[in-house]
Amino acid sequence: MSKLDKAALGEPDTTAPSAPDDAFLSVRDLRIHFDTDDGLVKSVDGVSFDVRKGKTLGIVGESGSGKSVTSLGVMGLHRSARAKVTGEVWLDGQELIAADPDEVRRLRGRKMAMIFQDPLSAMHPYYTVGQQIVEAYRVHHDVSKKAARQRAVEMLDRVGIPEPAKRVDGYPHEFSGGMRQRAMIAMALVNNPELLIADEPTTALDVTVQAQILDLIRDLQKEFGSAVIMITHDLGVVAEMADDLLVMYGGRCVERGPAEDVFSEPRHPYTWGLLGSMPRLDREETDRLIPIKGAPPSLINLPSGCAFNPRCPYADIPKDNVTRTVRPELTEVGGSHWAACHMTQEQRERIWTEEIAPKL
């Protein structure tokens, strides 16, 4: 890496959470940049988090906020010449970014696995569901085809597919959307991974099926004690699944903390905006939603200072135009609850309790 690149990357994130020893996955100052013809796309620009075994981390954000790129980065799936990945990813005491790609490949699928949003494009249309699960199993286990097939049937049964012994020979297109998603979960879990990353696992599904799938993921997590990262734009889904929450905007984390605190006392205007944008069934009908004005920024040309400043209604509260010149760092606003905003704690507390919360 040239000096210039290092300068562009800036100082390492000093506000990274101190690594608890029991974290199964620790991500430190992860940066993933893509060199394109239009310029450098800073998809992820300094993100740090921890996930413990048996716990679920929810990552929320709009499209282009870098949430999927983060998860692919953890899985080591950005190895193309164009992607520049820096930072540290510690999985069970082993660093992955600097590790040998072959080593990461051995871990992928066994220690960490991923559920994708669209099972129709994530599964191969030419092979039966069974063949694909068998392959995933035999890559990591030295067993006979017969034993692996037995395992595949067992997994399909476990994820609630009726008549698994018959469906194992079915092709992906013969499955309905919900069943396909179940089959993919079966494939991801066939090696009992200790880290499961679910990237918008229910976005393409109906609510009734979504409820089934979320239930399934929760049950399986309880059974296997895995760490789960749940990536979604649906705050309802994270509220239901996540123990901790990470809110991303423009490739950076703007708020992070225990899910209950982030929902009950959010401390970043963007989180307020997300909560206000969403019609809610558990509240009385409101007249109007409170949208965030404008649109998400381009990752090539992020606004200077706080990336959220052009859309933030409170950008002028901090003095000296600081929101437009200085990028705010994450600061602790409560027990392991962090937010990156220039407003003082008191200002944010006042705005939240007086202006935002009553309207939600």
Place this chain on the structure above:
Amino acid sequence: MSDDKTVSEPDTSGSTLTKDTTADGDVLLKVTGLQKHFPIRKGLLQRQTGAVRAVDGIDFEVRKGETLGVVGESGCGKSTMGRLITRLLEPTGGTVEFEGKDITHLGTSDLRPMRRDVQMIFQDPYSSLNPRHTIGTIVSAPFRLQGVQPEGGVKKEVQRLLSVVGLNPEHYNRYPHEFSGGQRQRIGIARALALNPKLVVADEPVSALDVSIQAQVVNLLDDLQDELGLTYVIIAHDLSVVRHVSDRIAVMYLGKIVELADRDKLYKSPMHPYSKALLSAVPIPDPKRRGVKSERILLKGDVPSPIAPPSGCRFHTRCWKATEICKTTEPPLVELRAGQRVACHHPENFEDQQPQDTTLLSSAKEVAADNGAAAPVEK
């Protein structure tokens, strides 16, 4: 409604009045026994071997100035319904009346005057705009097709429309790819509004958009309804969005309307077990609720195939209250409570319609057992 140029109907004066008298205001669109069966052909001779019964006998009406929400799972026929009432598809049975005129089987040229009054907003803002046309061309297409010459010229009118939907009128000459998803959806809305329609059918207007943009578009639709006195049929699968925008809501299951009710009645006390299950499945954005024993009803399996729908009540294969009669007799859609029509033999939150029939089907027992106390079985 300032510029009704060519419309000669007397409704121009009434349009402002109807907004206040919508309670049981005039019926704008009336649908009776609407059916759409798509044939399945097989073999060398392409003989018809069956049909996908996408919409299978539905009745409802849309009143002037109101918003009717249509919800249901994918494959329940809600989009087909939207295409039938805009006559993008021709029904195989039943009638569609728009302003008292039967439009069920009108040909292309007879439909043209009606096309002006009924417009559609599509789900995918990427595929519903021609990438080779400028925004100006796209939004002015309705004027060209209908041969309408708006006051002050087409360009001025298009620019006015662009500013109505919150876009910069100077972007007249830009192409769709220069806009974001939310902006493209606004372009689609501007096009739909060009001819001052009376009815706008929106098929999943916000589901392709980000949360923050979703709220902008929902608010825009709201404002336009207030300003222009529009009538909406909004088809969506997101129950929280539907509640936010609708006055009345139709719940569809396998080509049928199972419940048609005023918004508050449906969300406070749904009567059809399917509506109840659907509502209970919506995740609530409040982590504090997680510890509390959820009242969620988990339905088993998937929606049955519309090629061979179950006999009797179509929901009986997944319902926890299903009895023998549900298997044999199809429940009619009847008004059990003022403003709430339900098609069910054993409705929730209301007295049983078939109290003599108490033996549950074995499938119902399974569902009930799975849900434990969540779905108590009344005996």
